[in-house]
Amino acid sequence: MLELRDLNTFYGKSHILQGITLDVQEGEIVCLLGRNGVGKSTTLKSIMGLVASQKGTIHFQGREIQNKRPDAIACMGISYIPEDRRIFTRLSVKENLMIGTSSAVNMTKSQKEEMLEKAYMYFPILKEKESQGGGYLSGGQQQMLAIARGLMCDPKLVLLDEPFEGLAPVVIWELIDIIRKLCESEKMTLLLVEQKAALALKMSDRGYVLEKGLVKCEGTVQFLSESEEVRERCGL
Ligand SMILES: Nc1ncnc2c1ncn2[C@@H]1O[C@H](COP(=O)(O)OP(=O)(O)O)[C@@H](O)[C@H]1O
Ligand SMILES: [Mg+2]
Structure with a gap:
């Protein structure tokens, strides 16, 4: 590949x-x-x-x-999840996640919603904190957010x-x-x-x-x- x-x-x-x-x-x-x-x-x-x-x-x-x-x-x-995580601290967890779909140009709104549900399934803590600012997450939660966001475009x-x-x-x-x-x-x-x-x-x-x-x-x-x-x- x-x-x-x-x-x-x-x-x-x-x-x-x-x-x-x-x-x-x-x-x-x-x-x-x-x-x-x-x-x-x-x-x-x-x-x-x-x-x-x-x-x-x-x-x-x-x-x-x-x-x-x-x-x-x-x-x-191809999705790249950098070592410095690059969480947008002033955006909510959900907004951070949705930014991850920006490279998936052909994804429909309902497909994006599906990806979000899937992200929450693997990372339930992000669902709990979906309206909180990214800056309020712990280091581990920020890493989860970085990974989940990297998967939102459904990468190969x-x-x-x-x-x-x-x-x-x-x-x-x-x-x-x-x-x-x-x-x-x-x-x-x-x-x-x-x-x-x-x-x-x-x-x-x-x-x-x-x-x-x-x-x-x-x-x-x-x-x-x-x-x-x-x-x-x-x-x-
Ligand atoms: N932007 C840069 N400008 C100049 N040198 C760099 C830059 N980024 C990394 N380097 C140098 O390139 C080498 C390899 O870095 P890097 O790929 O980050 O290593 P690793 O990820 O294995 O720790 C290191 O010697 C580092 O100092
Ligand atoms: Mg390195």
């Missing part, structure tokens, strides 16, 4: 992604692991067209998408950046549970960036470990969980 081949991205003169090659098949949960600063977020931003890549290719469902505009990429069915592929950052373990487990359910019931395809490798491996099918802008190792979660190299590189 998603294919990156020899992707190279620079920030000015800094050569950040030095030839990333990876695949995500439909229905898979694939994690992108590695320590801080290795290029995980830059990979997602490159896929989304938020930073320009200078060399290599990105295909989504067989179509070349590298360096297309982010809004065009979103309209093709979700790019999720460090969803567990700064959250308490009990909230993390609740989120993992919901994400697993979403992947099973909604057949969600997910590319998950996570520094907490142990958690990411618990919920993924396959993974890639980055180091200095390159894929250092890849494989099934079983292979990665048992790999000494992964333990070292991800601090497992």
Whole structure:
């Protein structure tokens, strides 16, 4: 479904992604692991067209998408949930959610309502707080809102950046549970960036470990969980 081949991205003169090659098949949960600063977020931003890549290719469902505009990429069915969550603090929970439908240009009003009901089904706390300002939510609730909003456009592929950052373990487990359910019931395809490798491996099918802008190792979660190299590189 998603294919990156020899992707190279620079920030000015800094050569950040030095030839990333990876695949995500439909229905898979694939994690992108590695320590801080290795290029995980830059990979997602490159896929989304938020930073320009200078060399290599990105295909989504067989179509070349590298360096297309982010809004065009979103309209093709890729949803990007950034690590800083970007909740609109002055808008209500419901308004935040409805903003998530803006890239789904063909969605009717009743389909949007259906998506909202579905979001509330997976994240009941958001229903309870639907008229509250986004700024009044706890960190965990804001992350739930960010994820739920990212799903409102009914995406084919979700790019999720460090969803567990700064959250308490009990909230993390609740989120993992919901994400697993979403992947099973909604057949969600997910590319998950996570520094907490142990958690990411618990919920993924396959993974890639980055180091200095390159894929250092890849494989099934079983292979990665048992790999000494992964333990070292991800601090497992
Ligand atoms: N906007 C930017 N301008 C310049 N350098 C950046 C920018 N964003 C990230 N970097 C640098 O690129 C490298 C990779 O960053 P990033 O992809 O955010 O890493 P990760 O998500 O794996 O922690 C880091 O060295 C970071 O300092
Ligand atoms: Mg990052």
